[in-house]
Amino acid sequence: MTPQELVVRMLPAFGGWLALAALTLPGGSPLRGAAVVVFLAAGPGAALVRICGPALRARRAEGPVERRDPHFERHSDLLEGLMLALLLSVGVAMIVATVLIAAHAFSGQRVLLTLTVLTTLAAFCPSLRASPTPRTPKGAAP
Amino acid sequence: MPPSVPPSVPPSVPPSAQPSGLPGAAAARTPRRAVVRFLRASFARVSSSKPRSVAEHVTDLADLPPAWTGRGSAAWPAVPLLAALALWAYAVRHTDVSHLDDFGLVTALHPAFWAGLALLTGGFWFTVRDPERRSAWSFAYVLGLLVMERATQAVLYPTPLYSWAWKHDGVIDHLLTAGGLQTAGQLGDMAVYDQWPGFFAAQAALVRLLGVESASMYMAWWPLVSSLLLLLPLLLIYRTYTEDRRLIWTAVWLFYVANWVGQDYFSPQSVAFALHLGVLAVVLRRYGRSGGRRGQRQAVWTVLITVLIVAIVISHQLTPGMLVVSLLALCLTRRYRGWVPPVTAVVIFLAWCLTAALPFLSAAMPDMIRSVGDVGANVETGYGATPTGTGAIATSWAARLLSGSVLLLALAGVVRQRVLRHRALPLLLLAAAPLPMFAASSYGSEMIFRVLMFMLPGAAFFAAAALLPRVRTLAGDAAARQAGRRGPALGAGRRRFALTLPGRRVAWLPPLVLVAATLAFVPSYSGKDRINYFPPQEVALVHELFDRATAGSLVVAPDRNYPLAYASYWNVDHYWFLEDDKRHVEEILRDPAAVLARDMAAVEPPGRAYVLFTRGQTANSEMNGMLDGAQLAHIRTSVAASPRFALVARNSAGAVYTLRTGS
Numbered sequence: 001m002t003p004q005e006l007v008v009r010m011l012p013a014f015g016g017w018l019a020l021a022a023l024t025l026p027g028g029s030p031l032r033g034a035a036v037v038v039f040l041a042a043g044p045g046a047a048l049v050r051i052c053g054p055a056l057r058a059r060r061a062e063g064p065v066e067r068r069d070p071h072f073e074r075h076s077d078l079l080e081g082l083m084l085a086l087l088l089s090v091g092v093a094m095i096v097a098t099v100l101i102a103a104h105a106f107s108g109q110r111v112l113l114t115l116t117v118l119t120t121l122a123a124f125c126p127s128l129r130a131s132p133t134p135r136t137p138k139g140a141a142p
Numbered sequence: 143m144p145p146s147v148p149p150s151v152p153p154s155v156p157p158s159a160q161p162s163g164l165p166g167a168a169a170a171r172t173p174r175r176a177v178v179r180f181l182r183a184s185f186a187r188v189s190s191s192k193p194r195s196v197a198e199h200v201t202d203l204a205d206l207p208p209a210w211t212g213r214g215s216a217a218w219p220a221v222p223l224l225a226a227l228a229l230w231a232y233a234v235r236h237t238d239v240s241h242l243d244d245f246g247l248v249t250a251l252h253p254a255f256w257a258g259l260a261l262l263t264g265g266f267w268f269t270v271r272d273p274e275r276r277s278a279w280s281f282a283y284v285l286g287l288l289v290m291e292r293a294t295q296a297v298l299y300p301t302p303l304y305s306w307a308w309k310h311d312g313v314i315d316h317l318l319t320a321g322g323l324q325t326a327g328q329l330g331d332m333a334v335y336d337q338w339p340g341f342f343a344a345q346a347a348l349v350r351l352l353g354v355e356s357a358s359m360y361m362a363w364w365p366l367v368s369s370l371l372l373l374l375p376l377l378l379i380y381r382t383y384t385e386d387r388r389l390i391w392t393a394v395w396l397f398y399v400a401n402w403v404g405q406d407y408f409s410p411q412s413v414a415f416a417l418h419l420g421v422l423a424v425v426l427r428r429y430g431r432s433g434g435r436r437g438q439r440q441a442v443w444t445v446l447i448t449v450l451i452v453a454i455v456i457s458h459q460l461t462p463g464m465l466v467v468s469l470l471a472l473c474l475t476r477r478y479r480g481w482v483p484p485v486t487a488v489v490i491f492l493a494w495c496l497t498a499a500l501p502f503l504s505a506a507m508p509d510m511i512r513s514v515g516d517v518g519a520n521v522e523t524g525y526g527a528t529p530t531g532t533g534a535i536a537t538s539w540a541a542r543l544l545s546g547s548v549l550l551l552a553l554a555g556v557v558r559q560r561v562l563r564h565r566a567l568p569l570l571l572l573a574a575a576p577l578p579m580f581a582a583s584s585y586g587s588e589m590i591f592r593v594l595m596f597m598l599p600g601a602a603f604f605a606a607a608a609l610l611p612r613v614r615t616l617a618g619d620a621a622a623r624q625a626g627r628r629g630p631a632l633g634a635g636r637r638r639f640a641l642t643l644p645g646r647r648v649a650w651l652p653p654l655v656l657v658a659a660t661l662a663f664v665p666s667y668s669g670k671d672r673i674n675y676f677p678p679q680e681v682a683l684v685h686e687l688f689d690r691a692t693a694g695s696l697v698v699a700p701d702r703n704y705p706l707a708y709a710s711y712w713n714v715d716h717y718w719f720l721e722d723d724k725r726h727v728e729e730i731l732r733d734p735a736a737v738l739a740r741d742m743a744a745v746e747p748p749g750r751a752y753v754l755f756t757r758g759q760t761a762n763s764e765m766n767g768m769l770d771g772a773q774l775a776h777i778r779t780s781v782a783a784s785p786r787f788a789l790v791a792r793n794s795a796g797a798v799y800t801l802r803t804g805s
Binding site for chain 1: 317321322323339340341343344346347348349350351352353354359371374375377378381382383384385413416417420423424426427428430442443445446449450452453456457477498565
């Protein structure tokens with residue numbers, strides 16, 4: 001694993017622990033708000049996208065009929081990753097908060113702690129590999 | 143771009159060079175030479191300052207590079223953008239919102255705002271038309287648009303807008319107080335929010351984590367946040383069907399200016415709509431037939447969209463229904479005839495409806511079944527929603543004209559752009575998919591607005607296509623050549639498609655339409671701010687009321703259009719008499735103090751009965767065709783003069799009275 005891959009893998013979890021640490025700052029503090037909002041808006045989703053990424057990128061996405069810009073497809077995939085990181089984070093935060101409130105175990109710190117622990121666990125999960133295509137010869141490199 | 147050069151027609155190209163004006167192949171040769179000469183000249187000019195060949199990127203006359211290619215030309219889009227933002231900043235500093243009239247923000251805004259918005263739109267149009275400009279400029283313009291459209295109110299008003307947003311703040315307060323979900327036996331009608339708690343639970347967590355007093359501290363900025371959330375899924379949806387940046391960004395622009403419906407405020411539907419578009423973006427990109435072998439790949443995608451669908455289903459009642467009909471509509475095409483996404487959505491939706499949401503649905507089911515098929519009633523906006531007065535009627539018509547124009551443009555795009563109609567058929571289906579919901583329910587008299595909002599992503603794409611050159615396939619181009627109608631080709635043999643240029647006589651029309659639509663957004667979106675804005679005095683008055691109201695108290699008011707209307711709804715009851723039977727309202731008008739005292743008499747100590755009059759209630763009643771200002775003043779005067787009532791608090795925004803014990 002390269003240092004860059006390690007940073008990508010650990011950054012979302014680090015963001016969660018940073019947000020937890022930021023709770024010691026006074027309420028309404030901009031630093032506290034920034035740490036919490038950035039993690040809630042991107043952390044859990046980014047961790048999930050990293051796990052699923054290789055499997056998701058194994059096949060090309062649907063795209064325009066005309067393909068003139070060689071970078072267009074790559075940029076679309078990048079936008080897709082960003083969108084998933086954002087929307088999955090929002091979605092997971094809503095689900096975790098709902099579960100805790102339905103279980104009468106709700107508090108802001110518990111929501112953040114749960115999301116941070118899930119994100120940290122995700123950081124230690126290996127990425128899902130794409131299944132080889134049927135035409136891949138035996139013994140070939142994946 | 144110098145002012146002497148029209149945006150889409152280079153000065154060296156004669157009018158006859160335009161494809162639509164060519165009667166035959168012989169006539170096409172001369173203009174073709176002219177175009178080739180122009181291209182060579184342009185290439186020579188541009189190549190001296192830019193490393194890439196312009197000719198490689200040119201697809202039609204509209205793609206020709208600007209005549210002015212000086213050193214500063216790469217950054218010229220910054221000029222109108224910054225000037226527009228400067229005008230906006232000046233305007234908001236010089237706008238007084240303390241005396242709004244029936245036109246809301248429209249008449250209150252400083253003229254510099256309108257100039258800035260027109261300049262921004264013009265700058266966007268000329269920027270987006272140039273293929274050499276990076277998408278970053280279009281992105282910057284769209285951000286500028288969102289700031290001017292969705293952040294102006296947050297900057298201008300000292301308190302959050304919309305009684306509904308304040309209501310949602312009350313729901314979050316309830317969750318934080320109760321620490322769990324409650325039933326209809328404890329909350330009455332308001333228990334519906336505990337059965338779709340996703341958004342409120344997440345916001346409750348956010349309030350605690352930010353360490354702020356309540357969501358009202360930040361909810362004024364929610365329209366900007368929720369609009370930004372839509373940007374990525376919208377871009378992805380449009381990028382699935384075209385590489386043409388003009389089409390993509392013009393569609394995004396039109397979507398935002400046509401989305402005046404006001405569901406971007408602090409509400410579950412604002413987030414659910416973004417998640418809905420996210421699911422559609424994934425399905426459109428990853429569930430098509432041309433994606434190769436399925437299996438593990440699709441299983442992973444299904445896990446991801448399941449997370450998004452669960453978040454939608456636990457947050458909002460209507461959005462899952464819209465998602466299901468949209469996914470089913472996609473199944474009508476051979477390309478997306480996979481049943482995994484709609485079945486996943488239906489299963490999750492039903493699972494929630496048959497468990498957590500069952501109490502509400504079983505109570506509401508008889509009414510829901512009655513409204514199925516009653517399209518006329520479902521489209522009606524209902525009592526208390528009839529625009530009344532010059533301002534309300536004018537802004538209401540502006541909104542209708544804006545929506546009608548965008549839908550007509552979309553229709554024109556569908557008719558005119560035969561190739562896009564074929565290639566982007568799924569978007570056409572997505573635009574039409576919400577229409578059957580008219581037959582399903584009135585959704586509290588709001589179905590027509592919700593259907594419009596869910597139609598917009600698809601409709602905006604074709605509306606943008608109506609404003610841009612026609613897309614032709616290579617085969618279509620060859621057929622036109624055979625028929626002798628072919629225009630000047632620019633290396634058509636090497637390209638998959640070519641775009642045609644609108645006639646010179648109408649070249650001014652698309653930017654004019656875009657500017658008009660962008661300006662029309664303001665009255666459509668902010669024309670009722672006299673109703674939706676609650677000055678700090680009004681907030682303070684209601685705060686004072688609820689500071690006094692003990693458990694078991696009753697708050698009576700003409701209508702529910704005031705801030706904190708649902709504060710402490712779990713232990714303070716409410717009665718809004720204009721929502722009562724019309725005969726009872728007439729009875730109140732005949733003898734206000736006596737009838738209201740009778741209505742409020744059932745409150746048992748230690749609870750007290752209060753009656754609240756505020757300016758927001760008056761504005762809402764007047765502008766929505768209920769009682770007029772004089773009638774409401776008569777009621778208030780009668781209560782104030784009656785010995786049955788005692789004054790509790792009063793300021794410039796209204797007054798609170800309490801029913802004396804023993805009255």
